[in-house]
Structure formats: C-alpha cells, structure tokens
Amino acid sequence: MVSVVEYFFALNSPWSYLGSARLAAIAAKRGAQVAVRPIKLGAVFSETGGVPLAKRSSERQAYRLVELQRWSRYLDLPLILEPRYFPADETAAAHLVIAAESAGFDALALAGAIGAALWNRNQNIADWAVLDETSLELGIDVEDLRQRFSPEELSRTHDANTRAALDKGIFGVPAYVLNGEVFWGQDRLDFLDRALASIRNDM
Numbered sequence: 001m002v003s004v005v006e007y008f009f010a011l012n013s014p015w016s017y018l019g020s021a022r023l024a025a026i027a028a029k030r031g032a033q034v035a036v037r038p039i040k041l042g043a044v045f046s047e048t049g050g051v052p053l054a055k056r057s058s059e060r061q062a063y064r065l066v067e068l069q070r071w072s073r074y075l076d077l078p079l080i081l082e083p084r085y086f087p088a089d090e091t092a093a094a095h096l097v098i099a100a101e102s103a104g105f106d107a108l109a110l111a112g113a114i115g116a117a118l119w120n121r122n123q124n125i126a127d128w129a130v131l132d133e134t135s136l137e138l139g140i141d142v143e144d145l146r147q148r149f150s151p152e153e154l155s156r157t158h159d160a161n162t163r164a165a166l167d168k169g170i171f172g173v174p175a176y177v178l179n180g181e182v183f184w185g186q187d188r189l190d191f192l193d194r195a196l197a198s199i200r201n202d203m
Contacts, residue, residue, distance in 0.1 A: 003032040003199050005192065006177040008165045009111065010041040011090040011097070011125060014079060016174040017115030018071050019186025023176065024108050026189060030196035036107040037161040038094035041173055044162060048171035053087075071186075078120050085124040093125045095154035096135065099145040102157075109138055 005027060009016035027034050045052060053061065065081050072079040093114050101107035113134045117123040123130045132142045168177055176183040176192050179199075183192045 003030065003178065003196055004035055005032055005196075006035045006037055006164075006168075007108065007174065008037045008039050008161065008168075008170055008177070009174040010039060011093050011111065011114050011118065012087045013041065013173045014068055014115075014119050015186050017112070017119045018068075018075060018077060018079065019174050019189055020108065020112035020115055021077070022075075022186070022189050023174075023192075024112070026193045026196065027108075030193070030199075032196050034108050036097060036101045036111060037164065038090075038097050038111070038158060039162040039165045039170075039173065040158060044165055044171060044173075047166055050171060080119055080122050083118055083122050085118065085122070085126070088118060088124060089126040091126075091158075092128065093131055094158055095149075095151065096131055096142065096145065098154050098157050098161075099149040100135075100140055102149060103145060105140050106138065110135060110140060113138060 005023070007023060009020075023034065026032075041050075042052065044050065053064070056064075068079060068081055071077075097107050097111050097114070100110050114125050114131070117130055117134050118125045125131065128142070135142045165175065168175075168180075169182055170177075170184070172184055174184075174186055176188070178192060178195050181195065183189070183195075
C-alpha cells in the first residue's frame, strides 16, 4: 500500500517554500504520495491562538529573519528575506494549486514554483501573468484550469482544506500528516522521512 502524506501549507509561508523540494524528494525516495492541501492560514490562526506576523513583537519578527537566513544558507536555497509583494493575496494562487491537484497535475511542484516566484524571484503571486508564466514552465495551462473549475468550487475546497487542518489539530504551516500523525514545520521533515521509512520496513 502506498503511503499518503497530507501536506497543509500556505503559499505566503517562507517555511512552506523552504520545505517544498525536500518534501518532494522524501516522497519520491519512500514511494509515497503527497496530497496537496493549501489552507487559509489566517483562519487557522484565529481558531488556534496564532498571531499574524505583523502583530508579533519586534523581537520575534527580528528572530524570524535570522532563522530564515540560517535555513536558506543551510539548504543552499536562495530566499529574499523581505520580498516586495509579501504578504500577497494568495487566493488565486491557492485556487490554481487546488485545480492542478484535481486535474492530476504535479500540484506539489506547482506550489513550490509559486513559492519560488514570491520568495526567490520577488514576484507578485497575486498577478495572473506571474501565475500563468510559472504554470506554463511546468506544462500546466492556467486558462484551461480556469475553464474547468469554477471559483466557487475551488473556494469550497480551500475552505474544506482549512477545516480539515483544524480537525487534525494543525495550528501552523507547513504541516505534514501521515496516518494521523502531525509533523509541524519544515524542520520536522527528517522525522517524517523516518516515519515513512519505518512503514516501508514493516511492509
């Protein structure tokens, strides 16, 4: 049986971006599938006591930048600490990822590419021109997806993903769920890898 990792994330999250490629590599190595679940992080914060970045203390905001720089260097993954278009309205981008997942495309690769547009290339992921260019690089036709899936349908899925995250006890992103066990944060990917390896060894 193929293991399925549910991946709950937000495209505005630099931590989701930093973990995206590693998640894909782990899944490929362990023969696992990834169910891609963009969520509304603001709604999760409001129900779980999370504090939006702009409302955090100056000390916490400053340390976040230190940690982002550390991880960027450690992973050798370029990251703009304070991108011009952050935070972006990620609704359209999240809906695009949901549509790509529903249509059978590599939604994890698309989510990673959109994250790179924001955190590496300093682009506005609320701009359809950016989303179109990013998608075409992966062989995904944005206009085709927009015709196949209505905004209302995609919005319902976005809300359902958010509700599912809350029901599973998720309070931040990225979060990875394997057989009901939550791994929160891209710095927990090693534990996810070990859990997947353990399942394969037991088969």
